[in-house]
Amino acid sequence: MKHFLNFIGGEFVATSKTFDNRAPADNRLLGRVHEAGAAEVDAAVRAARAALQGEWGRMSVGRRIELLHAVADEINRRFDDFLQAEMADTGKPHSLASHIDIPRGAANFKVFADIVKNVPTETFETATPDGGQALNYAIRSPLGVIGVVCPWNLPLLLMTWKVGPALACGNTVVVKPSEETPATATLLGEVMNAVGIPPGVYNVVHGFGPQSAGEFLTTHPGVDGITFTGETRTGEAIMAAAAKGVRPVSFELGGKNAGLVFADADFDKAVAGIARSAFENCGQVCLGTERVYVQRPIFERFVSALKARAEALKPGPSEEAGVNLGPLISREHQQKVLSYYQKARDEGATVVTGGGVPQMTGALAEGHWVQPTIWTGLPESAAVIREEIFGPCCHIAPFDTEEEAIALANATDYGLATTVWTENLGRAHRVARQVEVGICWINSWFLRDLRTAFGGAKASGIGREGGVHSLEFYTELRNVCIKL
């Protein structure tokens, strides 16, 4: 039986309280996760503090960067271990995990190491009242011990998206992976030791949120800042915890993203793009599209084309050739998504396709599968149009004018992402400027350049990470003023 242990001060630590880790594809037992209690979380925070005050805190930026490159190289060397661990924990298809999750896990260390190496700080020469001069210059210091609380949808990618810049800036981290996906964060502990990252720089505590490792970590007074990706409701609880001690937070939260398809779009590209944004990772992507608005002249044709795409998706085990649809993460999440499928029917939706559970055979029948689903005909007040579902589903409604499309996209409490499909350049710019989101893709979706700002507007987040913007959270910018 496999055991997923905590990683504290460079050592793997077992606890007496454990819980099952099961594979979403067939519910088989993958191993036992050792839940960290308040004592283990405290030990992890202390180890992180000690590392900050020890070798890591004294290390030159150049050496730190070398080590982070070595972390990336070691992830790539052990690519298959990470891939197998991520596929088992999430059930996602090989094609997805091998092209996105694991390569980005490595890239997140390289990119931020290079950014920190190359970013300058400001200087100002200042006239003084006595007719002399002063020189101001800025320095960036690490924020300190960072609590990193992670979701399950892209476990390694989203965890390293925070750990990479945090370490590059000279901080130490205590990571709380999702209880659903403990494997790759644990494996990363082995990588840290293998390349010589000092003990205590990277720590992992396993467990749940309330009254478990998540809460123990975010309420711990030794944590200097908290970076969190997950549900908006959880963000509210963490923000309340962070208020004690006035600790900064960086939040990447939920979304209810719109896709806007204009009649002048390249039709085939728009269908393919919306299909990806609605169904990739079985719809478990915060940037995904659950509300699609299509200009009336192409509405019927678009609905049929997207239906064909949804019906062509092949659910199955990660490794099977041609499989491009995985399961949902858990039985609980499957029940949540299916409850929205029911709500859509109750509210009078036309179910264009899907709406239930696919017929899976053998062991897969025990997995958490749902059909890709498309609805039409609902009013904007319907639950499946208002609330984040986080499943492979979308509602499609027609619109007439550009103004109407923008108003529909903005009629939500969330503000994470929009994808716009049009061949009209002027329209693309106009719409991009008016949609109230952190990221607007034109004729694309999930096209990421890690140097760009990433984050959500409105209830979708606080702050921006990515490129130099990550430095705003992970460092304390200080000014030194010298009277010359």
Ligand SMILES: NC(=O)c1ccc[n+]([C@@H]2O[C@H](COP(=O)([O-])OP(=O)(O)OC[C@H]3O[C@@H](n4cnc5c(N)ncnc54)[C@H](O)[C@@H]3O)[C@@H](O)[C@H]2O)c1
């Ligand atoms: N904006 C983004 O970049 C982004 C990216 C991925 C996922 N998400 C969002 O994440 C959600 C799906 O992920 P999830 O279900 O894992 O989210 P979640 O909020 O349920 O859990 C995320 C993490 O928070 C922990 N947690 C839960 N309650 C806590 C508490 N009270 N105190 C401290 N920690 C606590 C969990 O154990 C887990 O590790 C969706 O809403 C999705 O939109 C957002």
Ligand SMILES: O=S(=O)(O)c1ccc(CO)cc1
């Ligand atoms: O900024 S990224 O790390 O690319 C990223 C990818 C996916 C998601 C949504 O789940 C959030 C951030």
